[in-house]
Structure formats: structure tokens, C-alpha cells
Amino acid sequence: MIICVILIPLLAGILVPLLPFRKRCHKEIFLEGAVILNSILVWYLLLHHSESTFLLAHFTGDLNISFRVDGMSMVFAGLVSGLWPLATLYAFEYMTKEDHENTFFLFYTITYGVTLGIAFAANLLTMYFFYELLTLVTVPLVMHTLTREAILASRKYLYYSLGGAAFAFIGLIMIIVYGTTTDFILGGVLDPLKIGDRTNVLLLIYVMAFMGFGVKAAVCPFNSWLPQAGVAPTPVTALLHAVAVVKSGAFAIIRLTYYSFGTDFLQGTWAQTTVMIVVMFTIVYGCSRALKETHIKRRLAYSTISNLSYILFGAVIMTPLGLTGAITHLAFHAVMKISSFFCAGAIMHQTDKRYVHELNGMGYKMPWVFGIFTISSLALMGVPGLAGFISKWNLAGAAVDSKNPLAYAGIACLLISALLTAIYMLSIVVRAFFPGRDFDDGPIQNVHDPNWKMLLPLMVFTVFIILFGVHSQPIVDFFYDVATGVY
Amino acid sequence: MGPNLFVNYGEAVAAILFCIGFTNLLLQTNLIKKIIGLNIMDSAIYLFLAEKGYIAGRAAPIVTNGVTSAEAYINPIPSGLVLTGIVVSVSVSALMLSLTIRLYVRYHTLNLDEIAAQLKKEGK
């Protein structure tokens, strides 16, 4: 079953260029069908999950490729499988304006499977394996337009990701050697007997592995690939560079911290301090760069950088509450950011405008898109009643609860970042809705909202943003259960 | 060490010669000189072997007068090794020389650096 959900997208993706579709809509139906089917399977799997581990293959020694559904995988897989069908729908419409559709959908769909692979990985090696695969299958998506910019971006993406993986690999080795097993067990698998007096070395390795996985999660100073990768088509930027890929980085770090090294080992050490400082710096850094950026998608990308570090901030608090906060933000930010990215994509698709200063007065021409953009902006800022507030609330709550002075400073960083978020997001909104007195709407006379394929996903996201914001109790409870290992 | 060196002067000389040959082979830019270096180096080793193989006061390892005691003869193996080595060395030298001729015909120089420079100019 688990292997099915990983393989179906793979197959579907490979079939796209091979099958002779007579019409475009046939292809759309085929793909959407496959993706939805897969999502349904995933949800079925999540709801009826068993504790057993599915062993695919022995690798070498006692290392193996195996899958399992546990709490974290439920969160991540549920999130991904919820977003993918919508994003695919959006992509159909968006890709009408781009070339090489087949290649695009090939890799786009494969990525779905690979991401699920990360989610369902039962041990560090399997996760590492899919993590590398993810890099590889997403590179063609980044270089999709094949412009010079895209090539440079994909190159950078590749170097960064593979380089990061190389250091994460060292962490993997440490777990293999010093752990009792490489399986993910909440609380960590390190064997104190084997460690002996090598604590500091292990901590150093943890920091290295953190930074290694952190490359995908765009931790400063390894974040510059993400804004550059924004040259990819928007469905990619939105789904992959706001959700699947970057969240895999965060997910991997959570796995590494909570399920491999274990918080007992890390809590209160210099390693925790180090990574927390890095994360806090990234939070503020990402926001301030976003402020300077005038390209919409790049601005959003910088915002992603900052928000990813929110997640990591939650993760490095290293308490169940911190993990709850991290998971909450992992899920909620995905919805918020994909929504704002899709809005940006819709704008680009409808008007070919990609800089903030070109958006004057567009709010009245595309009320739905900008309305939704506004809501997602407010959510990202953390206005109460929207999803972002809840996740920040949980993060800050965890920080307060941890009694760690550095985490207190982290709250300040969160808030500074929230303010900066307000500035860079709302300045777009203000431009769009309040273009100023002498604004002439002649040039954008013909601009209008996109069709339903683009709007539907946006609306669904918005509904969820509000729903999570207003009534988050059950889902946050669930996240807490995940963080405390009930699932 | 000093006295040992003096007693084993043959080996010492061999080692020094080896170094001379080695340096020549490594550092000379002129191909012919390099080959000479190579031969010096090889000869030094043969000298070394021969020196090791020879034991003063014993006979060549050919059974004479039916004396089969190993004490009477020197060790034949080093001599064998030297012979083999010479064969190898000769063939290698021949190969090197033929290569040198090729290069000389092509580039009209024996200086390896100059050849490299010319190659760069060719750009291939």
C-alpha cells in the first residue's frame, strides 16, 4: 500500500510523455485523476494506518529501505496530498502559457511520489535516499524555462542541495554508528554506551547535519538558491519551493532532531544554542531581504525563507510544545504561502507583471485574486482569526514554556519578522487597492480574474486559512499528540 | 650510522647514484638527459643488487668441483634480478627513446617544456 502511493505518481508521471493524448484535456483528466486517486489512497492510508513497517529492500549491512506511517508522516503526507491535486489543477491553467508541458508534468508528478517517500520513510537512510531523489527530480522543474537565469538557478539549487545532503549524510553515519537503529523513534536512538565521551563531536555533527538539511529549508547562509529558483513556473515555486521541497528540509530536521538524535541529548547544549541563533538570524534576515526585493515571487521566496525558520525555531526549542508549534507552522504556512504564491502566479499569468511597482490599482481588476492575496498576507502577518496567528501562537507559547532565554529572544525575532512581513506584504496590497490619486487604469483595462481552475485552489486555500484560524482546536490537538508520540 | 655507511660504501654509492638519477629523471627538461637519468637510476639499483649479492671470498654460483654447500657460493638471485632488471630497463629506454624521436620529429626540440608550450599554441 505505502509503496503504491509512492509509485503511482511515478508511473503516472512517466506515462505522461509516453501516452498519446489526443487532446490536452485528456491529459489533464488523466493526470488529475491519478493525483486525486493517489491523494485518496494516501488519506485512506493515513486514516487506517498500522504500526507495522513495510520493508522494501535491504541496502547494505542492516540498513534498509522501509516505510512506515507515524504521526509526523501523517502530518506531512496529509499536507502534501491535500495540496497536490489543487496545485495540479492550477498548473493545468498556468502551463498553457509555457512550453514543454510534458516534461513539466512528468517531473511534477514524480515529485509527488518522492515527497511522499520522504514523508513515509521509516528510517534515516530511506529519508536520505528520497531526499536526494527529490533534489534530482526537481532540478528539471527549476530549469524548465531553460533561460540562462533558470540554468544558473538550477545549478545553484543543485550544488546547494547536494552539498547540504553531503553534510546531512555525515549525520546519517553518526546515527548508524552511534545509534541503536536508524529507525525513527521519537526521543532519539542514540546509544549512550556507544557515545562515551564523544558528546561534543556528536553535537558538532548534529550542527553540521542540521545545516546540511537546513540547506533545503533555506537556513541562512544557505538560502540564496531559493529566491533564485523562483524562475521556475509558479506551480513549482508555489508547491515545491513553498511546500514540498523546503518543507522536506524542515521535516528532515525535525526527524533528525526529535527522532534520531533525540531532544534529551541536544537540549541545553551548545548545539541547540548555535542552531537556534542561526534560525533566529534567518527569520529576521529573510524578512529584511524580502523587504528589499521588488520581484513578487522573489519577495515571497524570501518570506518563505523566514517562515521556514519559524518552523525550525519551533523544532529547535526541543520540547513537545515546540514540535507542536513547528508542525502547526509547517502545515499552516504551507497553505498560506501556496495561496500567496498562486496569487502571484495568477497575476503573472494574467498580466505578465512580476514586479511590485507594476501592481498599482490591480486590486480592482482582479478582486478575487487580490482579495485572497490580502487574506493570505494577513494570515502570514499573524492576524488573529487566521491560520498564521495560531501557528505563531503555538511557537511563541512553546518558546515561553521552554524557559530558555534565547527562545525569548526568538519570540522577539518572530515579532520583528511579523512586522516586516506586514510591511512587505501589505505594501503590495496597498498598492493594488489604493493606487493613489493620479492613477490611470487605462493600461490594465483588460485585466481580469483568471478562470476557475486557478481560482478554485485559491478559494479552497482561503477557506482553510480561515478555518484553521478560527477553529484550530482539533487539528492542534492532533499535532500535539503527534509531538508527544501518541501516533 | 656513520660507520655503517662507510662499511657499506657500495650501497651508499648506489643510493647516491640513485638519487642523482632520480633527480635527473624528474627535473631535467631535456628528454635525452632524462633518459640518461633513468639509466643512471636503474644502474644504481643494479649496483646495489650486485653489491648485496656479492659475498667476499666466495665463488660464482656455478657448481665447481662438486661442492654443493651453499656456503661456497655467492647468492645467485641478485645476479638474476640484475639481469632481468637490465632487460626491463633496456626495453623501457628503447621505448622512451622512440617516443623522444617522435617528439623531436614533430616539434624539433627535446625540451619538454617547449613542447608543452607549442602544444598549448596548437590548442588541441
Add this chain to the structure above:
Amino acid sequence: MDFICNFPFFSILLSLFSGTICSILPGKAAKIVNRVVIITVGILSGILLVYLLDSGESFVYWMGHFPAPWGNEIRAGVLEAGMALFFCIIMYLSMAGGAHKLFDEVEESKHNLYYILINLLLSSLLALVYTNDMFTAYVFVEINTISACGLIMIRQVGRTIEAAVRYMIMSLLGSGLLLFGLCIMYDLTGHLLMSNIKESVSLLIQNGEYQIPLIVSIALMCVGLCIKSALFPFHAWLPDAYGYSTVSSAAILSSLVSKGYIFLLIKIIYRVIGFDIFNSTRIIDVLFVFGLMGMIFGSLSAIKEGDIRRMIAFSSVAQIGYIYMGFGMGTQAGMVASVFHILSHAATKSLLFIAAIGLTEVSGGSRKFIDLTGAGYRNKWAGVAFTAGSLSMVGVPLFSGFISKLLFAQAAVQVEGKMLAALIVLGISTVLNAIYFMKTVIRIYTAAGDTPYPCITFKDMKVHAVVLILFVILNVLLGVSSQPIVNMIEQGLAMFA
């Protein structure tokens, strides 16, 4: 003694003999003979391997009927047989993959010469693998050198001759040192057979006699073989030699010849000096440091390189650095990792060379990156194969490179003092590998506007494509089911002791 025990000797002799035969045959026939010989030797080694795995112990084969310490001996264990088999596979694939290029680059009349050299090379490699006698090893080292030199210069352009000369010079320096070290060793122990030397050496160590000459001798042999296998500071000859010779030669040189020397070094370490004694010297530290430096500087040079073949060649320098790093760790695990990397690198590097030639062919024969733009679309198979090879080199799971990285890292963790250095350099080197290999991969998949170069389909290059596929499969096989191979290596190393 079983009949199978004759196989090592047969294989060496067969390849030597066929080399001689080839000299009087026309090119085509020589080619066939050559192929048949490689296959036969491969089969023989395979059978031998199965036999050895079955019997579980190595055997010694007397050349002539003199027992040690007088006779010359051949020794075969799991590792030797496995190596021989693997060398045959790689050699066959490399030959097949580069055959079409041979016609372009080498004069018709010299084809049979080429096959002579290949056969000679094979025989010398086999001899290096199997021999139990140090002086025999030396002689075959020289034969190996000569035939390798021939392989380089068979393509008659200025560059190759120059490269051949440089290669010769470095090799001669190396073999000179080896010979000298060997003579000292002989002087100290009075033996040439490995097993006998080992006994004497351990006696010497026990008695504390002749420590300095012993170390000098070991060092000389090590340095000699390091030079020959292009460890970092001694790699100057390598890029030209690998970069300009005809592609089969390059593949064979990089994946087999240098590996032959390294294998000899392993044998010396285990069978001549003794693993523990070797580890107690400081030489392993030196090897370790140079290995690390090689990993970094080789990659750096590769990044700077603008020529795909030379880039791959420089990458070899880095990979050889890995192997020596494994030696330098001084543990069984490190050694296993190194041996595995010999296999993995051989499989990958020849794949890369063969794939690279496929890419350059569709780019007007140019090897500059700028001309390779979009080559991956013009020659799909080569593109895919090159990508696979690159990924393996970078150490992506599923490919052999990952396993060797895994083994190296695992080995490194067990060595207290060298752990961090090894791990960090491993990480950095992976990053650097990623940079130059991925740069190339992206380059070949960058759409080029209008290129005058034709596309090549599967039909135009059947053999080439099949070879590439086989290489990729070999790579994946090493990457996926590595456990039996690792077990075999461990068993083989145990037999050495």
C-alpha cells in the same frame, strides 16, 4: 590440486600468448581474439571466484615445481579472483564502448597493435593481481607501464605523445622507487616471495632490528606505487594522459591501470609487510593527509577545467584520494571501503569516459563545455548515462558511489583522531564533486539554440548504447546490492592475512 587452480596461470598466459598472436593478425581478427580472450579470462576468473567462495580459502600455485622460498608462486584468493573478474568486465565494456572511436582515431594498420597492447595490459594486470612474488610484480609493473604508454600514444597526435612521455617519466620514477624499495626489502629479508618476506619482517620487528631500513623500504614502495597511481601531488601526468588518449584507453587507464597498482599496494600492505605493522608506521598518516588533499585539490582542478575529458581525469585524482584516505585510516573497515571504492570508481569512471565520448561526438568532436550545450538531447543515451555516472560520483543513493561514501564515512567514525577531518573533507569533496559534475549535467541538458550537430538515435550507436546501459546497470548493481560484494571483500582481505 584441483584443475581450477590452474586458472590464474592460464589466464595470464592466455592473454600474454594472445598478445603475441595478435601481432600477426589483421585488425579485425585481432579484435575478435582480444574480445574472446577477455571473455575467456573473465569466465575463468568467475569460475575461480565461485570455487574460492565455495572452498573458503585461498591457494598457492607453484610456478615450476619448486616450493617456497625458491620457486615463483601465484596466489589466488577471493579478492584476487573477484578483482580479475571485475577487471575483465570493465575492460570488455570499455573496449566495446570505445571501439567505434578507435576507427576514427587510430590508423587502420595499427589496430592489431592496439589489441596487442590491450592483451599485454590484461596479462600484466592479472599478473599483478595474482602474483605472490615481489620481483615478478615489479616486472609486470613495468610491462603494465609500457603497454599503458602504448595505449596512450596509439592515437598519434602531439598531445598524446607528450602525455605518453610524461606518463612514462612519472611511471619510471615510480617503478624506480618501487624497485629500490624492493631491493632493500630483499636485502633485509633475503626473500622475494611475499609470504616469506612477511615472516621475516615480523621477525625483524620482533627483534627490533633494521627498523630504519625497513621503514625506508616500505616508504619507497609506497611512494613508488602512489606515483604510479597518481596520488595527489604526483598527478601532473594524469589529465593529459587520460584526457587525450583514445577513449577506451582512457577508460581502461583510469579504471584499471591505476587500480592495478593500488591493488598491488594493498597486497604489499597485507601480504608483505603485514597490516598491523604497516599501520604502526607513520606512513598511513601521510597517505591519509595526501588522500584528503587529493580529494580537495583534484576536485578544485576539475572545477576549473573547461574540457570534459580532462575534468573527468581530474576527478580521478580526487577519487584516488578517497582510496588512499581509506588506507590512511588504518582499519579493516577503511580498507574495505577503499577496495569497494576501487570497484565503484572503476565502474563509474569508465562509464563517464565512454559517455563523455558519446556527448562529444554529437558536438562536433569538441570537448569544450560551451560546445556541449544541449548534447544530452542530441545523444540521449550518453546523456542519461553521463548523468547516472555523475550522480554516482556525487554519491547519490542507488548508485555505487553512495555505498563507497557510506563505507568510508562509517570507517572514518571508528578512527578517533581522523574522524572529523575525514568526515568534513568527505562532505566538502561531495560538494565540490556536485559542483563540477552537476555543472556538466546541467550544461548538457541546456537547450542550445541552433546547433549544426546532428542528433544520434539508438540505431546509430547500438553497441555504444548497450555498453552504456550495462555500465549503468553495473553501477546500480554495486549501489543496490552491495552487501554480498562487501562481504566478499571482507572475506578476501581476511584471506590475505
Add this chain to the structure above:
Amino acid sequence: MYLILLPILFPILAGFCLLAYRKDPGRKLLTITTGICLVITGALVVVALMGTKQGLTLFHLTKKLPIYFNIDKISVIFSLLTVIVFLCAGFFSFVYMKHEQKEKRYYGYYLMAFGVLNALCFAGNLITFYLFFELLTLSSFPLVLHTGSKEAVMAGLKYLFYSLCGAYASLFGIYFLYHNCETLTFTAGGVLQISPASREGSFFLLIAFVMILGFGVKAGMFPMHAWLPTAHPAAPAPASAVLSAVIVKAGVLALIRVIYFIFGTGFLQGSWVQTAWLTLTLVTIFMGSMLAYREPVLKKRLAYSTVSQLYYILFGLAVMNEEAFTGSLLHVLAHGFIKSTLFLTAGAIIYTTGKTRVDELRGIGKKMPFTMWCYTIVSLGLIGIPPTGGFVSKWYLAMGGLTGDIGIFRYLGAAVLLVSALLTAGYLLPLTIQGFFPGADYDDTACRKQEPARLMTIPILCLTILSVLVGLFPNIITNYLTDFVSTLL
């Protein structure tokens, strides 16, 4: 029970519909609709005030995080002020907004801000309060940048970001409070159970200070006051009126809620936070007056005046005794009425003459005697001349200050209040003097009566009367508050 939601949801929804309605309904229809909505909302507020007996928990945002509404006496005072000012300014704007564009948008946000303010008054716990505090910023900044000129947009953004900055600073505190209090429901006397002397307590003093600064931004507290003088002149006059009279009071309300209902005065009394706060208020009072005194642009002058006057209120809060607190609440009302009148008169003047600088307005009293009379009356009130509203409130403030347990500030406070009153006279009265007595060289012949439309003058009149009434019958209010105030302290 759900009655309490009506005055919140109705205007917000009405405003939203107005915004979402894409066609232009025509001016007349628009103003009528808006007027009706305003009146209905006003009525709903009254109904809610009368009809609500207990709090309402709407739903939980997340664990222990309910959206909760409740009405206490503070809510009553603030919501009444809100209703009155919003209604008056709303009607005023029906005329005033004629010369601005995009009225529909203006009214939409106006209504929304109204609803949000109501919610703010009714908020029963800190989270609810914070939620609407943010929403207030978001719904009111379009009012500021309404004119769409470059300065207006910049002013709007400045207002937005300053306010958000403040809100986030206070959110910082909320995070900590949440984890150390049983509940965040507003409880008279505070809910924080930590002694200020403990190690945690000293940290919470810092938190309190941060929150005071944070909420203080909205109330134009000294280091973060810069948005006020920028935002007021840029906004349309009725918007300035509500901004100055009511919206900045949200900051005051916030501080009352946080200090008196969450931390509790017992926690802060005598701590360095109180000292710092007092210092800040006094500095701001003085500085605001000085800046107003030096400012030539009328609306900007009034804005600085707002800064200064708000700090009377905050001073009263910072003293933390009954008199001062009552004085503060009185001043909230008095200043609310007075300042809205002032801004509306300024709006009327700008609307009729188009002049913004004080020195251009010589002889204005001749042209618009009614408006200027109202202006003069409320000015006197603001200066604090009996029997106007300002006198009573300042009396209470000064009394509170003098009897308060605040050391040196006892006298310092009274002195600063006095000086500031003088300065107030100095910056408000020149307009009256110049307006009515333009001097000998003023050309009387050119002037003719230019009184604005009824819809403008009547709201001004109403507010003026109210401001006087506050001064005449303060006892109603003080009596109403006495019991309640004593529970707070």
C-alpha cells in the same frame, strides 16, 4: 446573549458589502445607506449595552484561547463615546466627502472601523482585544490614506506599520502572560499572580513596560508618536476626527485593560515601570504641547495637541489611584468630544476655504462665525477653563496626581499639567483671536458669510454641547464609575 455581536457584525458586514459592491450606487443612495447603517449601528450598540447581562464566548481559537465578549463600565463609556463621535463625524462627512473621490470605499472602511471599535470596547479578554486591535489598524488605515496623494499613502503606511509594530510588541507580552496567568479574561484587579520582587516578576515588569510601549504606539506615546502628526493632516477631516477622538483612545483602552485588568495595579505600583511610564507621559504632554505650539498647519497642530492631551489620560492611568483614574476616563470623554469638534471645525474650514495654515485664516470668524464659536468654546474646554469638560477632568487628574503615591511626580505632574494648559491656550486661541479680531488692516468688505451646510454644522454643534455637558454634569459619570473604580485598585 448574541445581542452583543450585533453592533460588531452589522457594521462590519455592511461595510464589507459596500466595499464588495462593484457598481457605483450614486452619491445620494450611498450617503443614505451609510447614514441608515450608522444609525442602526448606534441603536444596536445601545441595545447591546442595555440588553447584555453576561459575557459571550463565541468560540475557541485554540486551547484556552476563547473569543470572548463582555460589557463592563469601561466598555460602556468607550462605546458611547465611539457611537457619538462616529455618528457625528459620519454625518459631517456626507457633506465633507463631496470633494473627495471614491466615497464608497471611504464609507465602507468607516463602517468597518466602527464595528471593530465596538468589538474592541466589548472585548472580554486580551486575545479578543488583540484581535480587534489589529483589525482596527487594518480597517482604519484606508481612511488615512483615502485622499490617495503621495503623502496620504505614505502617512497611511506609516500609521499602519507603527500600529502593527506596537501591536506586535504587545503580542510579545501576551505570549508570556498567557503562559503565566490562569486566564486572560479581563478581571478587575488583574490576573497575574506573580510578585514583582521575584526573579520572574522582574521579567514581567519588563514585559509590562514593553506592552505599555506597544499599546502606547496607538495612543501616540512619545518615542513612537511620529505617525500621529503625519496621519492626521493627510486624512480627510472626519477621519481625523474619529482617529483622534476614538481610534487613538483604543490605545488608552488597551492600556486600561492591560494595566488594570491583567497586570493589576498592585503589580506595577511603585515599580520602575510606573516611574518610567510617568516620565514618558509627562515628557509627551510637554513635548506635544510645545510641538503644537510651534506648528503652523492647523490639523497638524491639532494632531500634536492630541498627542499631548492623550498623555493627560495616560498620566492619570499611570498614577494608579481612584481620582486620577476617574480623571482619565473623564478626559477620555471630554477630549473625545472636544478633539472631534476641533477636527470637524477644521474640516469645515478647509472644506469652505481650502486653507490649512493658521496664519492664512485671519478673519475666519467673520466668515464662519458659528463654526468659530464652536471652535472657541471647545478650545476653552481643552485648555481647562471651567465649566467645560476639560476643567473637570484636569481637576481630577491633578488631584489624583497630588494625592498619588508617586514621589516627585506628584508636583511635577501638576506643574506639567499647568504649563501644558498654558501652552494649549497658546496654540488654540490664536486662531480665535485672529479669526474674530483680524486687526485693523483686515479688509472687511471682502468677507461674506460662508457657513457650511447644515449637515456639517449640526454634528459640530452636538459635539460642542456634549463637551460642555461633560463639564457641567460630571457627577453623573463619576457616580456611575465610583464603585467600579474602587474594585480596580
